Amino acid sequence: FIDRDSVTRSQAQGLTLIDRSDFGKIVDVAIVLGGDGTMLSVARLLAPYRVPLIGINQGRLGFMTDIPLHQMLDSVSAILSGEFLPEERMLLQSTVVRDGVEIAHHLAFNDIVINRGAMGQMIEFEVFVDNQFVYSQRSDGLIISTPTGSTAYSLASGGPILHPTVPAISLVPICPQSLNNRPIAINDSSEVEFMLTRGIDARVHFDGQAHCDLMELDRVLVRRYRNSLKILHPLGYSYFDMLRQKLHWGERLL
Secondary structure, eight states, X not given: OEEGGGSOTGGGTTOOEEOGGGHHHHOSOEEEEEOHHHHHHHHHHHGGGTOXXXXXXXXXXXXXXXXXXXXXXXXXXXXXXXXXXXXXXXXEEEEEEETTEEEEEEEESSEEEEEEOTTOOOEEEEEEETTEEEEEEEESEEEEEXXXXXXXXXXXXXXXXXXXXXXXXXXXXXXXXXXXXXXXXXETTOOEEEEEEEOSSEEEEETTXXXXXXXXXXXXXXXXXXXXXXXXXXXXXXXXXXHHHHHTOOOOXX
């Protein structure tokens, strides 16, 4: 099956086209050609159905799409023959609450980011974990990241790199107006509550692909999603090899 929006009419000859919204009900495995952005959107779409993904890199970095395009045929054939390394990765689910009413629900594979909007002014907010007050903060925002997202915006903002199998959620401030606010990692069974106490123009973003405008006293509730996502890697895949390649870490001297 081919996503109807991914090919032109002339390319569709002899192919079975289906709407993207129907993929999870039909397919057993999804082969994703593109970059990490494509992988993010497909991950959120198929996570409710627990459809495993195979990522083919046609983008730039390719932290999640780990199979190079020139190796696609050999790697995919081997994986479909049962030769693969499975890896389970967590997602986040979020609810935006305004005046006691839930106004938005979204999933995120990388991160949920609350930040200042077009006005460019800092925002003020409070953070709670499992109903326990953590801190109040004045900054450009906050990144709530999965281990998968720890090599994305979180890393650029000074957050830690978390191995994909680590059961943790990281909270990373964005340009806090304080020397004392530092990133923190919490158990993935925790619920994070963000409350905007002051902010003329603030937004919450989900994987950088969807967003919701926030008003003062809005709350964003974040917890681990009930389903994990399975990624199928070719045999020989190594997370640390990938990090060295993508982040240009030093190689072994001997």
